[in-house]
Amino acid sequence: MSLKKFSNLITTKKEFNKLIQSTDDLRKKVIQNLNFTEENIDWKSLKIQGTTFLGCDFKKDDAIYLISQGAFVYPKFTGYPFSPHRKKLYDWQELMDGYSEEMDESVDLKIYNHFVKHKYNPPMEEALAERIHDYGIDVALRNILEFDEFGMSERKVVGFMGGHSTKRGSEYYTKVALAAKRLSEKGYFVATGGGPGIMEAANLGAYFGNKSDDDLMHAIEILSDLIFTAENQRDYFAKNYISQSKKVLELYPNGAENLAIPTWFYGHEPSNLFASYIAKYFSNSIREDTLLAICLYGIIYAPGSAGTTQEIFQEAAQNHYGTFGYYSPMVFLGKKRYVEDTSLYSVVHQLAIGMPYKELLYLTDDSELAVEFIENNPPIMV
Template sequence: MEIHDRQQLASQLASGSLAHVVVQGLDLSDVDLSHVEVAGAVLLGCRLRDSVAVELLARGALLFPALPQLPYNPYRPRLYHAAELMSGYRRGEHESYARTLDQRIYQHYVASRRKRPPAVLDTLAQRLHDHAIDDALADFLGRGEARKVIAIMGGHAMRRGEAAYADVARIARAVARRDAHYLMTSGGGPGAMEATHLGAWLAGAPDNALDEALALLAPAPDLAHTGWLDAAFEVRERWPDCAADSLGIPTWFYGHEPPNVFATHIAKYFSNSLREDGLLGIATHGVIYAPGSAGTIQEVFMDAAQNHYGTFELVSPMIFYGVKYWTETKPVYPLLENLARGKQYADLLFISDDVDEIVARLVEHPPVPYSGQAPRPIGS
């Protein structure tokens, strides 16, 4: 059992036992634990009086101490939200972005990477943080009825105002409207990723809201424009209460790019490899590939390997938006067709320029159980 807030804690304390319970990131300095069973309890980054900490250790609890002088909580019990990461930003003051929590964490991360060798405490804190995000993400995805996670992957260079940006937003909006259990997700950055969350953000708005939002965003087409963040906040304020849940999974590895503010939940990692593998792993109801470069193409073949070998015991749709791009400009699709020949996922490949065709293909082709022999450990 995990406890993340004071209400949960009070309920558990009423039972008289924290035995084998994990308590994450709470201030316990005013909590009387003297008559509570604590053998096997795990306290992650909880604030305790020194004398109480000594007593709890003697009674069989396991304590992970808070780590000093960090701009982030390595034991955080929940995902991020845009308002938290962007705290410190002031509209109309582009330079204030440097004071946001997101950028303060990024600058700390950059400084830690420059050390040779890296400081053990820094790398330990980053890994503890990413483990906490993994745990919070599992809690989020496991809440209520099962979510049907769909990812849209694509380049950060896709500009607001481009037809492809609008189409990606329309795809995401249409999918989010089809079924409340669909959860749109992306790498959480700008470009095609932002378009994904814009579409989900406007899922509950009138049909004309998306065109109006696109018009508001277009004058600040990319990160180089000082109004990029302000335009996004203007859209959020114009349509504040119509968003379908969506999940952005960005990384401070590419922390010079701010997380887009249309994702309702943000699982931000330090490790890019954990983030990429995890994003593709949870997107069991399919991945849509918008035009992108090396990073997107790498993700195509990571996803293909998961389908090819039944890594998650499911085979999921791989859908490509942009026929000319994926067959001529970056001819990945013909290679993938060849790779998939004779495999289950050959039937789940699809390519189109049409928004409605892509949405229909996705919702009409749910994942199927992997029928091959999944890799087994030697000797099993």
């Protein structure tokens, strides 16, 4: 049974009217950002104890009655550069609105600059606004992935993780882009952490899932034509990093759908423009856990540093204990990195001895073999 809509959250008047026509029981419902000041609703005819109203507008007497009957009424938040009451995921156009090569005045940066002021000790109102925002992102994400009653998503999500400093056009950038393209072509839904490097490569490759390999290689050439500053040679600090991405999108519009799940926690990085959906969180712990949890059809790990290492062992723990009801493939793309340089594959392989997910571990240098392994090894129900 596919749960195509997260049924507890009501975000439109149409949904609300349909609900009260079918039932008088609003208990455990969450009603978000609706204006009831022009409505003549008979609240006394409804069961509203425990109903949550987030950022809704009421007539004064109605608000007093709802609170007196045990409803939770949270006020609107004002003065924030973000809407705590998200009804959908972001896209890059919204986040990058206001950006130019001369001056970054993007919505993304404004939100980050606001967030960082209270990053370590947020006052209650700030913390609550962030948590409600992230809850809205949770719901919007569930609605596009469509989980069934057993915790399996309608979309076959495969994740890619690896270094955010991986240069455009480098060996593993290209390998990951090709692997993501193949998976997209085969009906998988590619997800990443949403940043530059390996994450961008995977979103780019998935975006080109309905285009040719030659088109993808041409796009990578365009992306690699960067103008660096003398003091910093990282791709995402290049003067034309964003504009080269826009050139690709203009030349190759209407790409295949894919997902990015970034965070404002680590700092401000240029947004990845190749993701169709962007589930951006304030809480990195929720974001990290969510990204790993939804990739039930597997994760491909390209070479990365400390962040990638953390993600490897976090996913290994989820697999080890069957945390989300399934054992999922873990593919290590890069023998030198994961055997010679770090022994990470060997450690995870040793941990998996005697566990069902041991058969879902795979080490290769070949992106085509990585895709083949994902295709031939679907998730195993715990």
